[in-house]
Amino acid sequence: MAAPGENLRINSDRLWDSIMEMAKIGPGVAGGNNRQTLTDADGEGRQLFKRWCEAAGLEMGLDEMGTMFARREGTEPDLPPVYVGSHLDTQPTGGKYDGVLGVLGGLEIVRSLNELGIKTKHPIVVTNWTNEEGARFAPAMMASGVFAGVLDQADVYEHVDKDGKKFGEELERIGWKGSEKVGERKIHAFFELHIEQGPILEDEGIDIGVVTHGQGLKWLQVTLTGKEAHTGSTPMPKRRNAGLGMARVIELVHEIAMDYQPDAVGAVGHMEVYPNSRNIIAGRTMFTIDIRSPEKEVLDAMDGRIREGIDTICEALDIQYQIDQVGHFDPVTFDPGCVKAVRDAAERLGYTHRNIVSGAGHDACWINRVAPTAMVMCPCVDGLSHNEAEEITKEWAAAGADVLFHAVVETAVIVG
Ligand code: HGY
Ligand code: MN
Numbered sequence: 279m280a281a282p283g284e285n286l287r288i289n290s291d292r293l294w295d296s297i298m299e300m301a302k303i304g305p306g307v308a309g310g311n312n313r314q315t316l317t318d319a320d321g322e323g324r325q326l327f328k329r330w331c332e333a334a335g336l337e338m339g340l341d342e343m344g345t346m347f348a349r350r351e352g353t354e355p356d357l358p359p360v361y362v363g364s365h366l367d368t369q370p371t372g373g374k375y376d377g378v379l380g381v382l383g384g385l386e387i388v389r390s391l392n393e394l395g396i397k398t399k400h401p402i403v404v405t406n407w408t409n410e411e412g413a414r415f416a417p418a419m420m421a422s423g424v425f426a427g428v429l430d431q432a433d434v435y436e437h438v439d440k441d442g443k444k445f446g447e448e449l450e451r452i453g454w455k456g457s458e459k460v461g462e463r464k465i466h467a468f469f470e471l472h473i474e475q476g477p478i479l480e481d482e483g484i485d486i487g488v489v490t491h492g493q494g495l496k497w498l499q500v501t502l503t504g505k506e507a508h509t510g511s512t513p514m515p516k517r518r519n520a521g522l523g524m525a526r527v528i529e530l531v532h533e534i535a536m537d538y539q540p541d542a543v544g545a546v547g548h549m550e551v552y553p554n555s556r557n558i559i560a561g562r563t564m565f566t567i568d569i570r571s572p573e574k575e576v577l578d579a580m581d582g583r584i585r586e587g588i589d590t591i592c593e594a595l596d597i598q599y600q601i602d603q604v605g606h607f608d609p610v611t612f613d614p615g616c617v618k619a620v621r622d623a624a625e626r627l628g629y630t631h632r633n634i635v636s637g638a639g640h641d642a643c644w645i646n647r648v649a650p651t652a653m654v655m656c657p658c659v660d661g662l663s664h665n666e667a668e669e670i671t672k673e674w675a676a677a678g679a680d681v682l683f684h685a686v687v688e689t690a691v692i693v694g
């Protein structure tokens with residue numbers, strides 16, 4: 279396949295302006311975004327993206343999970359398209375770039391191809407995957423997981439948020455449930471541009487992360503049941519304190535992750551306490567353990583040790599426990615051919631680059647099961663993400679989008 283010329287670049291001002299325009303929708307309280315999946319803000323962001331896609335001459339498809347597929351025709355329409363995208367939904371205290379850079383980077387590729395009058399053999403489809411974050415409805419990477427056949431659509435339709443609202447009903451309510459069956463599209467290759475969400479690229483002064491692997495993840499939702507009682511008049515030996523149990527499990531998760539350094543990670547970010555009253559011993563707690571490692575054996579070992587530890591803690595405190603696995607994927611090895619296209623693009627364009635393992639999960643991790651897939655990463659300031667202060671530079675965004683541009687058009691094959 280003929281490689282694009284090194285002067286083929288995106289329009290970085292236009293990309294940056296689009297990112298800033300999207301950031302106005304679902305603003306957070308500290309300069310970032312709260313555009314959680316299937317909220318009205320998500321619906322507004324989808325509308326804006328749809329308008330931009332239609333203005334760029336793209337035909338919009340929508341499947342039964344609400345994933346958006348904006349198609350630019352190829353000279354050989356029957357060939358399977360090259361897909362490029364990420365997600366527009368954010369964390370409740372999310373940044374402006376997590377996911378958005380990948381979706382609007384894909385749109386910028388199309389805008390640049392239109393401007394330059396370049397055609398490709400394969401169609402190109404810019405994609406917004408529904409509910410990548412898994413913040414409002416677990417698990418993360420939900421729509422791409424259904425697309426890849428690892429999650430069951432009817433099941434996830436029934437998943438509820440903290441207010442008891444169902445995913446399927448909320449998708450209908452915001453008017454973004456499509457009629458296209460999920461997972462029937464044939465994908466020639468999928469590329470995703472994403473901020474690193476870690477400190478490596480910035481610390482090393484590197485422009486581009488060539489993502490060779492993604493680490494594995496497990497989310498264990500734990501419910502501890504003790505007994506509500508008066509915090510003043512109940513003698514210590516008679517307490518069945520689910521709050522104390524949660525505290526000990528949180529410490530256990532940290533200690534176990536520290537046993538597998540430098541790569542393993544573990545934390546509890548979601549915690550609910552019932553009845554959450556100052557002078558009542560917590561009778562029930564529900565929380566989610568997030569553990570990750572690039573090595574499947576380590577992930578499984580941590581899982582096993584945590585389960586044993588929870589049993590011991592609950593025995594000692596005379597409380598009951600239930601553990602439900604609400605998210606999981608094994609470590610991912612991306613397609614060597616697509617990874618090479620990313621690396622060659624960075625080289626050709628004169629950007630510094632290094633191989634990197636993704637610490638965060640991405641839609642690409644699931645799509646890699648059904649199509650050749652690779653990711654491009656750019657640095658972010660202080661490696662900070664899932665925080666409203668998330669920041670990148672326009673130059674980093676442009677470098678990432680340029681590399682994405684080359685990898686996509688080389689794979690889609692420029693014609694004429
Ligand atoms: O959890 C993750 O890794 C992703 O940001 N949803
Ligand atoms: Mn993301």
Ligand code: MN
Pocket residue numbers: 369376411664
């Ligand atoms: Mn995220």
